[in-house]
Amino acid sequence: MTQAGRTRTPWLYLLPTVAVLAPLFGYPIYMLGLLSVFDYRQAQVSGGEPTTFIGFGNYATLFGDPRFWSILGQTVVFAAVLVIVTLAVGAALAVVLTRAGHWPRLLLSLAAMAAWAAPAMTGSTVWMFLFDADLGLVNQVLGIDGFNWFYDRWVTFGVVGATVVWHSFPLVMVMLFAGIQAIPVSVREAAALDGASEWQSFWRIIVPMLRPLITIVVIQSIIWDFKIFTQIYVMTNGGGIAGQNSVLNVYAYQTAFGSSEYGLGSAIGVVMTLILLVVTLFYIRALHRTGEKL
Amino acid sequence: MRRPVADVVAVVTAFVTFFPIYWMVLSALKPAGEIQSLDARPWTLAPTFEHFQRVLTGENFSRYFLNSLFVALTVVVLSALVAFLAAVAVTRFTFRFRTTVLIMFLVAQMVPVEALTIPLFFLIRDLGTAVPGVGLNTLGALVLVHLAFSLPFAIWMMRGFVAAVPEALEEAAMIDGAGRATILWRVIFPLVAPGLVATSVFSFITAWNDFIFARTFIISAKDNQTLPAALLVFFKPDENDWGGIMAASTLMTIPVLIFFIAVQRRLIAGLGGAIKD
Numbered sequence: 001m002t003q004a005g006r007t008r009t010p011w012l013y014l015l016p017t018v019a020v021l022a023p024l025f026g027y028p029i030y031m032l033g034l035l036s037v038f039d040y041r042q043a044q045v046s047g048g049e050p051t052t053f054i055g056f057g058n059y060a061t062l063f064g065d066p067r068f069w070s071i072l073g074q075t076v077v078f079a080a081v082l083v084i085v086t087l088a089v090g091a092a093l094a095v096v097l098t099r100a101g102h103w104p105r106l107l108l109s110l111a112a113m114a115a116w117a118a119p120a121m122t123g124s125t126v127w128m129f130l131f132d133a134d135l136g137l138v139n140q141v142l143g144i145d146g147f148n149w150f151y152d153r154w155v156t157f158g159v160v161g162a163t164v165v166w167h168s169f170p171l172v173m174v175m176l177f178a179g180i181q182a183i184p185v186s187v188r189e190a191a192a193l194d195g196a197s198e199w200q201s202f203w204r205i206i207v208p209m210l211r212p213l214i215t216i217v218v219i220q221s222i223i224w225d226f227k228i229f230t231q232i233y234v235m236t237n238g239g240g241i242a243g244q245n246s247v248l249n250v251y252a253y254q255t256a257f258g259s260s261e262y263g264l265g266s267a268i269g270v271v272m273t274l275i276l277l278v279v280t281l282f283y284i285r286a287l288h289r290t291g292e293k294l
Numbered sequence: 295m296r297r298p299v300a301d302v303v304a305v306v307t308a309f310v311t312f313f314p315i316y317w318m319v320l321s322a323l324k325p326a327g328e329i330q331s332l333d334a335r336p337w338t339l340a341p342t343f344e345h346f347q348r349v350l351t352g353e354n355f356s357r358y359f360l361n362s363l364f365v366a367l368t369v370v371v372l373s374a375l376v377a378f379l380a381a382v383a384v385t386r387f388t389f390r391f392r393t394t395v396l397i398m399f400l401v402a403q404m405v406p407v408e409a410l411t412i413p414l415f416f417l418i419r420d421l422g423t424a425v426p427g428v429g430l431n432t433l434g435a436l437v438l439v440h441l442a443f444s445l446p447f448a449i450w451m452m453r454g455f456v457a458a459v460p461e462a463l464e465e466a467a468m469i470d471g472a473g474r475a476t477i478l479w480r481v482i483f484p485l486v487a488p489g490l491v492a493t494s495v496f497s498f499i500t501a502w503n504d505f506i507f508a509r510t511f512i513i514s515a516k517d518n519q520t521l522p523a524a525l526l527v528f529f530k531p532d533e534n535d536w537g538g539i540m541a542a543s544t545l546m547t548i549p550v551l552i553f554f555i556a557v558q559r560r561l562i563a564g565l566g567g568a569i570k571d
Contacts, residue, residue: 009383010389016375017445025445027417032412035413099297099299105304114312115314118314119503120505125543126317126543140334226406227406230506249406249409252412253408253409262416269412276405283404
């Protein structure tokens with residue numbers, strides 16, 4: 001093949017990808033940024049009023065609104081707790097998997113697989129039913145008939161968080177299990193011979209050896225948990241009582257489509273994207289450290 | 295930790311983890327009287343298909359089910375082909391901007407897709423006036439956005455599978471006089487087909503589980519609604535129809551579960567490749 005042919009071929013293969021991603025991914029991102037600097041509400045959408053450029057007006061409105069800061073705060077706290085719990089549960093169960101016999105291991109793997117596969121939507125409906133005030137199993141078992149789990153802000157976040165963790169721990173468990181299996185048995189045996197306890201060998205051997213993998217799992221989890229949408233939207237009916245359970249993603253959506261403040265909603269989307277971009281930079285650095293060849 | 299302890303923990307966790315799924319299927323099969331009962335039992339002696347029947351006959355549910363299936367399968371096929379070509383490009387060739395392209399695929403995975411519904415809503419609205427079949431209220435619009443959002447991850451994951459094909463095979467084919475196209479479709483494609491299936495699960499799930507785009511784009515065309523939005527029909531302000539909700543949820547979960555179990559081995563191998571190869 002000629003030199004020109006070799007340089008053209010990869011782009012030929014990338015052409016369908018570019019044809020899909022440029023208009024449907026790249027352009028909307030550009031448009032999100034553009035909308036965020038315009039006064040764009042229902043009146044402008046229907047053509048009743050002209051669209052006006054307002055620079056950082058939407059951002060000024062946003063940053064001056066205490067509600068934005070409180071939602072940003074609870075988004076960060078909610079995501080942080082989710083990441084920690086998911087990781088703790090996933091790591092603990094990964095260790096359990098390495099110790100368990102064949103059948104218990106298979107059983108747990110299959111159950112985790114089922115929780116992982118269940119769509120976020122159906123996971124949400126089932127957990128809602130389990131925690132229903134009158135007919136829910138949880139209230140009947142605990143003997144607290146009529147207790148509403150979706151009334152208090154933090155109790156609600158707790159139930160939604162449990163649903164999210166149920167959904168996301170399996171992946172963390174499987175990845176860490178694969179990582180632990182890759183550690184030579186001799187290393188763990190040597191530690192056991194030297195009298196290291198389970199706890200010690202976890203923190204002194206497994207964690208340091210798996211640090212690159214753990215970093216990647218943590219960052220992936222941050223990215224996912226920061227973007228939680230379906231569970232919040234479905235379980236709290238669009239953000240809870242007076243929007244008390246809103247997170248940034250839901251807030252952006254509700255601002256745009258609920259209140260027809262498309263410009264302001266876009267500004268929230270831009271803020272979110274920028275935060276996630278910073279997290280992604282750490283992710284790319286972590287990938288480089290593991291020796292990933294890009 | 296001793297092995298018996300680990301066994302017990304594993305079995306108990308498996309039970310707890312699986313319980314919500316069990317409860318969903320059980321409740322779907324319980325007669326209405328037992329669901330309303332304030333003394334819920336973890337079994338039923340009188341299983342019934344009445345909820346499934348109600349769900350499947352009323353409220354257009356089977357139509358929504360087929361709509362979801364159509365969107366998801368179309369996305370799977372298109373995404374597999376497009377991702378395969380792109381994965382070959384970034385693993386088998388060295389070219390300028392290759393690293394940049396790869397990093398863009400990675401960055402695309404973190405973009406909060408939900409926020410993009412805002413510009414996409416207007417884009418799809420305008421597109422619909424120019425091209426029939428892909429505007430608001432159409433399934434074509436859903437196919438397009440899910441194709442776009444499943445591609446970056448699919449390419450990233452396919453990369454590992456393509457890289458695993460020994461280059462010697464291609465060289466041998468080339469010596470035998472095979473052209474680029476033959477090598478691509480007759481040599482590489484069959485070898486990465488298993489990986490393509492594993493990757494497809496994620497494209498399928500992206501499209502199948504979607505809630506927000508269906509809700510945003512399908513406004514007035516009731517016939518083009520998909521499953522998640524249809525599920526919400528059973529939520530009533532005063533009293534939720536839990537039997538119907540659980541039956542509908544079961545129907546929505548089963549296809550994904552089957553898909554998952556069928557490819558689970560390759561899935562884990564593929565994720566290893568996607569995250570660290």
